[in-house]
Structures are given as structure tokens and as C-alpha cells.
Amino acid sequence: MAGLAASFGSGAMTNDIAGIKKADVIMIIGSDTGAAHPVIAARIKQAVREGLTKLIVIDPKRITMADYAEIYVAQRPGSDVAIFNCLMQVILQNGWEDKEFIENRLEKFDELKNEVMKEKYSPANVEKISGIPAAKLVEIAEMFAKAETAAIFYAMGITQHTTGRDNVMSTANLQMICGNLGKAGGGVNPLRGQSNVQGACDMGGLPNVFAGYQSVTDEKARQKFEQAWNCELSGKVGLTVVDMLDKAYEGSLKALYVMGENPYLSDPDQHHVIAALEKIDFLVVQDMFMTETAEFADVVLPAVAYAEKDGHFTNTERRVQRIRKALNPPGEAKEDWEIIQMIANKMGSDWSYRDARDICREVNELTPQYGGITWERVGRTGLQWPCPTDTHPGTAYLHKDRFSRGLGMLRGIEFIEPDELPDEEYPLILTTGRVLQQFHTGTMTRKTSGINRLAGPMVMISVDDAESLGIANSETIKIATRRGEITAPAFVTRKISTGVIYIPFHYKESPANRLTNPALDPVAKIPEYKVCAARITKIS
Amino acid sequence: MKFYRMTVLIGIDDQSLKAGAREIEALLNQELNRSQLTDEVNVLEAGSLGFFGTGVTLMVYPGQVTYVNVKLEDIPEIVEEHFLKGRQVSRLTMKPSLTRGYDFNYRRRIVLDNSGLINPEDIEEYIGTGGYEAWEKALLEMKPGEIVEEVKQSGLRGRGGAGFPTGLKWSFTAPLEADQKYFVINADEGEPGTFKDRLIMEGDPHKLLEGLMISCYAVGATKAYIYIRGEYSLCIERLRQAIEQAHEYGLLGKNIFDSGFNLDIEIKVGAGAYVCGEETALIESMEGKRGQPRSKPPFPGVKGAWQKPTVVNNVETIANIPAILRNGAEWFQGFGTDKCTGTKVYTILGDVMMPGLCEVDMGTTLRTIIEQYGGGVKNNRKFKAALVGGAAGVFLPNSLLDVKMDYNNLREYSAVLGSGAILVMNEDADMVDMLWSVIRFFRHESCGKCTPCAKGNELLFEIINEVRQGRGREEDLQEMVRISEAMQQTSFCALGQSLLMPIKSAVDNFRQDFLKRMK
């Protein structure tokens, strides 16, 4: 998000789902789309099978989308910036860039050019860095750049690195010099991993912005909210999740209020998380279930499920859609807003929302992108923000005639290795992710027994690595990193490169995040889940 | 050039190969050698000689003496008696009663004129008969539009069964702009009792190729396929060889005769499903999908194989093309009737003296075909019925023996010419059994795509089974007609629409046979 905001001035998926069929070429990198976003995967597969789109897949695992790809290559995890710089070098060398777009819509082209034309990003060198054959890199560059319209789709495989922001800006660089922004079917398209991540960001669930990405450090924005809310507001950027846990561990953070999250399983370096949670003076967890995190709480509050309330979710293509109440909540469980209002008023405030609709009205007033996305207008098909007024039809794709920040900003980005590389002690690269059947920390999916029978814990390892260690398929093995160790059954497969292992992070009995590296991207504050050094050993 | 005193044609086709034709040919050459006759007697391989059920067949010129069911042990005797001493081995010749009246008039043949006379595996022999002249003429002297016009003028109609005017079909595709057009020969010949296309391909493969080349040029197709059923192994072998030879002679490939025209012909082997004779199902199958018909429109002529304009024509249809180009449309109109010009190749089977092929003018009566070319009903039995047009045909009774056989005329009797199969039944035949086997055939061949065909054929089969086993009721006959009529109205393709005619003609014309089973 931070990366795209820097390049364009806005950090959401630039294009829409319907645009998939308008792309001549689609590149999927760092997204197991078939597992994590199956219905968008279906749309892409349709486009491929209908002969509308050619697909390029770059992923260390041979994901299902590779079966539909014209070109599939596996990169060494953490080498993405080098790959993008190389693609851009090939494109510029051959004059395949969109010169008009660069001239009219972008700035700092020379800075970019100076970086990517360096010898270290030549296909031959990047073959050494990434493991992708030089000829394939050239082939990808040509197919991608020569397409009338090309789109990039990515997910956490791009962002969850210490260089996550660099990776994201690299995707933006490539799309900008190819002129693939501001038109149907193109774009930089980060696929959001949870039903309402987009909405949580849009609504100001971030330490640096109010709802609508209005910065807390911006005097005018602050005044606007102070006036509307009739209060004084802090102008100091707050803590991110990982910072919060660090501060809790250090002892300076005394209380934590957690609504519907499970950092115990979702955050990196589980031992550290546990120690932090134990240290917090007062922990409140508001959830549907007694989650692993809730076990540490001082007070646990019963919240309702999506089917038990009204409101809106905003999806990955910025489409605000209605959720509708279908069931009564169990016992005394309450909607989150109602609980928050109760606490606020108990603390002496004067809140008086009657229902979600009242809140929606306030959102419309204070969030420019949501100005026209009223309760009444959302209807059955939803509306895509920005939609500033009551008569605005919504926006299918961003940056049509100008970027949010005016000109699109190119950045020369230097390739930096991941924080932790394999060594003699930990010779393998561990990367994490999702499987089709389970979701996030499993709080919801694992309550359906059929789902668990379909997908249990596992560690994916290459046939070569399995053979050299004498590991059989389904054999439970030990996986260790500098942070800790877990056990999981081995899934021996040719779908993963030699030297790389992959563990889905859904399972509390084999928690991948006991192993992961909490090193953060310095700006985006995202942990490096996709690369750390690991070792596997047989048990017995 | 060498002159021989005698020429022996040995028919090489599927049936003769199974009967040991190659071994017999080898022995024949060996015996001739031993008798020092190799300079006097010339042995030539030919395609089928046009007879059926006659094993290995030799035809000796002069005199057109025909030996049938020849075995290895007969060879020394034939060489000794006939070739050396000039005495026919009468115990082996086709019985005079059979050949009496048999018309070996090759001049009235267009499609089979070379079959049985030339060696189909040698392109030189085809060229010797004037072969590939038409191709050269077409490519160098004619515009594609002129060819389409000539074929239109000739009145040639599709010989696959439907009788659609060939020139008209081409005229839909010829003017279309497309980066690729295809021409497909339907050599799937799945109609029961029909093997005319097989014998055309076995006996004169170059004729089909030449016709195909001209057709491709006429419609602008640069890639052609011959879709042929896998059982036709000899055809496949001979066509492959013929295509290879044509390439060697510069008749196929890039920039043929420096005309700038490119053409490739490829053989696609089918799995022998009846429905793949339907052109859209054939195309699906060719594309590697399940052989099932497509919705029309779009017609294949506009969107066919791989969504490109595609003309599909039957083997026999295209085998007429070289002659039409060589001799002109007017010459072709000299054959057949006003509405249906040219000749038709029939397969005569069943209770006749001489089952086999014949090529006769359109409009020849059923009686003539059965009596003159089929040698009449076998064993002095009386004629009862003929199933004309294949399994999807009509049981014609005695009273219609003098019907002139062509597309238009038969329609007046609610009958069809179809593939030209004629299955003759004598008075001992039981129409319940006959109809049972026809229905069983359709039940077996339904592709399963549409409800009326998939389910209806099964239902009809179950009803006729009941009738056949004596458990039927008279109402069942009406029910069969009602169901097959609904199938005719609602089925996706011709396969499901087919049973109405055989059922109705059997039930109407031979009702007694059915009632007998109901006592």
C-alpha cells in the first residue's frame, strides 16, 4: 500500500475484476491466485481459455495458475526487484516502452533508467540472482511490453518482504513505463487477502490516517475531524501491529484492544508475540471465538458473525457491497459497533448511533471517496470508490487521465537481498502462504470438519531435498529456524524448487509463524514472511 | 514400352488382403517366372474389382475373364491352363449366370472409371489416364470463381446423403475473407452397408486427391484434411502414399506450379462413430473433442474447424470434380436426370446374387440396379423389400421397384437416396428382425447429446425388443411412430431424426410381420 501510494498517490488495486478480460497479457507474481483468490483466478483462467489473454506466472511454487500460463518460471524468493529491474532494462534496451506515457504522465524517468540499466540487472546477471533463465527473462519482457494492454496481479508474495515496498514500487515502475495505467484491463493489482482489508484501510484502521487516507499529520485533515467529532486529536503517527507488540514487550504499551484479530497466529516470530501478549497489563479481545490470542485476554467480549449484522465490506477492486443480517446472534453476542459505543459512553462520552446506517451516514460525510456511497445507493451491485457525490457512478479503474498525486513517480530501486539468507546451519529458504481450503488463522474455516479433512498442516518440499534427506511423503518432520521449530507432515512434490520449503500458516498445531522472521520493511512495516532461512530434519 | 500378351489384374482391397492376396500374388509371379512367362503376362495390382464376398479376385485381359475366390493351390493350374495353354479354368470363373448382363461399361463411369484397372499405388498410372490434367488446368488457367461456377453448372450434388448442391455450398465459403480456410473430406463412411468411399479411395486415391486440390483452390483453402475412419487401414495407407507422391511431383506443397498457391493435405483418423459423418460432429472430432454435432448457424462454411470457414464434402462428391473440370459441366449433365446429374455409386447387399458396387446414372431404377448389377434375388426367392439409403433409409416394397433413383424422385415416396446403400431382402426376411437391427444400430450410435435421441432410441429399442419377443401389442406400433415422429421434430441432428422413416415404412408396408409376432 505504502509503495503504491508513493508511486501514484493512492494505494489500492488500480483496476477492476471485469477488466481482466480486457488485458492482452496478465502477469501473476507473488500470488497463488488459485488458492487465495479462487474466483479471480477463475476469471483469469476464463480469459486464457477464451483466447483473450496470455498469462505469465512467476512464483517459487508451481501453482495451479501455471497450468494456464504461456510462460511459467520459478524465482528464488526475495529476488523480485532484480527481476523487475531486468525486465525494464530489456524493455528500454529494445525501445518497447511507452514513450508518450513516460513523457506526459511520469516523472523521474532518468532516475529509474540510471538504476535499471546497470550491468547487474542484465538478464545474465539476474539469472544468477533469481534462477530464472536469461532467455526467459527476455521472453517475458517482450511478451509483456509488446502487449497492447498488460496487467500485473500480485499478493503477499510481493509485499511480505523487508523489501516489500520496493517490490510494490517496482511493479508500479514497470506498469508506468509500459503505459499500462489509467486504462481498462491494465493496472497494478494487489489482491487483498481478507474480506474487508480494503475497508479497514479505507476507514482509517491505520496508524497514520483517518478514514479516507486523510493524514493524521495533516493539520487541515485533523481540524476537519476535530470539528466533526467535537474533540481534540493527536497529530502523532501511531504504532503498527508489529510495533505495538514490540512496545508491549518492552513494557511501554499497557493496554491493547483487539477486535476480530488473532496476532498469535498471524504475526511473525510467535515466541516474541507470546511474550508480548503476556506482558500487556490489560488485553481486551472482542471476537466470535476464544482465539489463541483471546486466551491471553483479561476481558473477552462476544461479537457477532458476518451473517448476523448489517453493514458494508469493500472488496479488492474497491467495490463497496452490502452485507445483510440473516441470523440472530447466539446468546448475548453483540455487534462490534454496539460494543464500542457502550465502552465509549461508559468512559463518559455521548455516542448515539442507532444502527450501522447512522454510522454509514457519518462515513459518507467525512470520507471523500465514499461521499456518494450511501446506504441507499449501494444496492445489489455495490459501488466502486472513488465515488465522491450522490450522482457519481463510481470508478472502475484509477488514474485515467491523471494520477492521484498528479504525475506518476518513477523510482530507481536498488535490489537488496532478504534480511536472512540460507547458510550452512539453515540451508533452505522457508516461505509461507495459504491453501485453497483454509483461511488465514483458521478461526472460521477450521470449524467445518470437511474442510479439515481436505487440508491439514503440511510442509511442501522438493523431491530433490526429500531424497537427499531420506524423507518420505506424509512423514512428519521437524522444521526449524532461528526463532523456533515446529513439526508437520512432508508433502514431497515437484511443484516447488529445490532449496525452498513452503508452509501454510493456518494451523495452530504447526504454526508457521513460530518460524518466520519479524524483520520489517522499514517503511511499510510488513514482516518478511516470504523468506527466511530454515532447516528440516527427520524425527526418529 | 513393353507389350504383353496378357494382363492380370489382382484386386487388392481389405477383403482380398484378408483372403491372402499378397501371398497369391507372390506365388503367381513365382509360377510365371518358373514357366518363363514374365515377358508375356503382366501382373498388375488394382484396387477392388467391384465385387463383394469373392475373396481374392483376378481379372484376365483380353476377355475380362474373372476368377473369384482364388486360393494358393489354384495358381499353378491357372498359369498352366490359362496362361500357357489358353484354356479358362471354368471351375473358378465367376458363374456365367452371375455375369450375364453385368455391365462392365467403364465409359459410363466417372468415379470408378479407373478402379480395378490401374495400380492405385502408382501415381504414374493415374497420370497415364489423364490424371492431374484438371488440377493443372484449374490452377493455371482458371480463377477460383470460374471453378465454383463450373461445378454449379454441372449440377453436382453432395453424395454423402443429403444431396445439397456442391457448387452452391462452395459459393458460401469462397468469397469469405479469412486468414485460414479449411477443406475437409468426409471419409467417415459410417452408414451400414456402405463401402463405396472405401473402394474409391482404395482403387483410385489420386482421383480423390486431385478433386480435393481443385476444390481447395476453388474455395481458397490452403489446408485440407481427409477425415477417415480408423478401420479403413488400406485406404489410409494408400492415401498417405498418394499424398507423398503428389508432393514429390510438385502437385502439393508450397507455390504449386509457380502459381503462388500453397496446399497441404493431412489425414485425420476417426474412431468410427456414426455421428461423426455429420459434418459439425466430424469437425468437433477433428479438433480433438467428443464427436457431437454443433448448433447451426453458424454453418461450417462460415465458422467451422477451429472457428475458420470450412467446407466439408463427401469422398464420392469430390471424386467427380476432376472429370467435371476436364470435360466440362455440359458433359457431366449428360449423365443422370435433369435435376440430378451425374452418376451414383451404389452398394448392393443382402439377398442378391452378386453383392458389390456399381456406378450407374442417376435415375436408374431400383429394379435395374438389383437385377442387372446385383444379379437379381438369390436362390430364386421372391423380392420382398429393399432398405434404400442406409440405416436411415426406407424399406421399399415390391410396388416401388420401378422408382427412378435420384434425390428428388425418391423424396416423393418419402424415401431418400442417402449414401446409396441398397439392402435387398427376399421373402424369407422378417421385417421385425430387420427393424430391430436398424433401431439397435441407432441406439448404439446415438452420441448422447440431446434428450430425444439419447433416450428415444433406447425407448424404441426396448419396445421393438418386446415386440420381437412376442410381448408387444398393436398399440406399440403406433407408439413407435409417435415417438420417432417427435424425435424427428426435436432431435439435434439427423441421427436422432432418422428412425421415423425406417419405422414408418416398415410398420406401414409390412404390418403383417409385426402382427404375426403378437399372437
Next chain:
Amino acid sequence: MKIIINGQEIEASPGETVLNAALRSGIYIPHLCYHPRTGPAAKCRACVVEVEGTPGLPTSCNLPVREGMVVSTDTEKVKNAQRVVVDLALSSGRHDCLSCEQNGNCELQDAAYYLGIERPSFHFEQERYPIDDSSEFVYVERDKCISCGRCVVGCNQNVVNEVLNFANRGFETKIVFDNDLKMGTSTCVQCGECVQLCPVGAIIDKNARGVARNWELDKVETVCPYCGVGCQLVLHVDRRKNKIIRITGVEDSPTNSGMLCVKGRYAFDFVGSSERLTTPLIKENGKFREADWEEAIALIADKFRLIRDEFGSDALAGLASAKVTNEENYVFQKFMRREVGTNNVDHCARL
């Protein structure tokens, strides 16, 4: 353009099919294989009509409208033909409406009702297919299959999982998974697209079998709680039991066009799980005890106030959620910023 169906003048748009124009105008034509998401297949042949000046009975699902076209859907000829077709489908297989999951929601039943077919009139001798219940979430009863092919198109052209196909021919035609594997051992990912498209009771939700009749369920449209695609769902809810019985995709949704994945369609047990929290809990001596809202809220408000006053607002932090609504997230950040006075708000967008 205008066309006439059964004497009624109907406004139609170019490219539209006769079936579409008719259905849109409230004129029912029996159809089994056509579905808006799988397109016209002209396979079931139940939708035949008569068109003036056109021989035979064309199928209306793939018949484009033409200006001034005169169509009849209810003549004896048309109905007789339709009746045979639908009767054939109804008579073959085992369509036991009484116990069928699809009863009241079955397109074969609708067609039979329209045509006045009281009971199947043809007798077929046939062996039964074994039930395939090997999949976790999908139940396949081939005896109820009418080979309409919607599931095959859905699997291959909509979700493009390319698992389902037809095998065999003619009367023996059947749907198969991969090379005729059991569904549970095939490469099927159980997205349930086939279930949603099946017009009869041949492919159904396994866990919803025998649980509720279709007409007893309320249908509520909402959005999937899992990934960020935002697929629209229909919750089929038993109000009396306060329970989700099954989930389908919203057919005309711009995000998913009816498609869902295995999670969205089948992983809903958590909503009605007995592990759900039902009362506030307060930890005392390392153990949770139940509390009422009043007590819990008071405790939280006190503690937050105390910590804020003693250590400053930034000693508190809050995690919003990527799983709750916009309204709730908005209120949460407002609470942290306005009531607590800190910008220490984040959620797991990055995780």
C-alpha cells in the same frame, strides 16, 4: 424490434434469443439445459417452438429474434413434441420428487407441471448408477441426471477447473470426474459450481441433504467473509433453527457471477458453532468466568481510563479488523482517536 409470441407483441433487442424474449415477457417455455451462465446448448430440446415460415420445430434457446418474427409456443404440435421430450427425461432415471432435495426448485418438475405430465409414461429397463458421496461437500446421484450439461460447461468454462465431462455415448452418457474417478478422489476442488447449476437433484450439497425443504428457507444476499474478492452470497437460512442451511453465489453479481470457492460455499459451520462466545468473560486468577455486559464494559472503561490517565493515551493501542464491516472499523478508529486519544490503530492488512 418487435416480435410476436402467441399473438402477443413483444419488444425484443437484436441478438436476443426467442427464449429470452419470451421468459422476459412472462411466457414460459420449458427449458432444461439453458442457463444464463452456461448459455444456450440446444441440448435438452424441450424449448422447441414453431416459427411462421420456418420448417420444423427450432429450439428457442439458440434462435435469434428477427424483426416481425411470429412464434408460437403453445400449439398442440409444439406441446406434443415438448411433452415427448420432457416425458423421456422424466421417465428415464429416478426422479422421486417426494424425497428429492430439489423438490420445488426443480426445472424438470416445472416443465412437467407446465405440460401436464402427471406421471412418467415410458418404461425404461435400466441399471442404477451407484451414488457417489465420496466428496466432502457434494453428493452425486447420476440416476437423477438428465445430461443437460450445465455442470460440464460450468466446470470447464466458468470456474475453469476442467474436471467434469461426459463419458460414454447415447443412453449410457454420464457425467464423470476426470477419467471417471470418484468425485472425492478426483482433482475436483469442490467449488460447488456444478451444484449451483444443476437443474434437477443430481448434484447437490451433501451436508444439506434432508435438512430442509427449499421453500422453508429464507434467502438473504450478503458478501463472503473470506478473501478480498468479495463474492456475493445467498444465505439459505432456516429462521426457526436460526441456521444457515446452504450457500449459493449471487448469479448476477459483478464480482463473482455466481461462482464461489470451497470456503465461501461450504465453510460456514463456524457461524452456528457451539464454540461461539455467548457472554462476556472476565479473567480472574488466570481463569475466565462469565460476566454480564454491564460488568465487563465497566471494567474495560475503568481500565482504559486509568491507563490513559496514568501513562498517557499512547500507552493504549487497538487492532481494528479486516473481517468486520466498514462501519465497525470506522467506529473503532474513532474510538481510539477520539475517546482514547491515540493513533495507535492498525490491523493485519500486512499479515
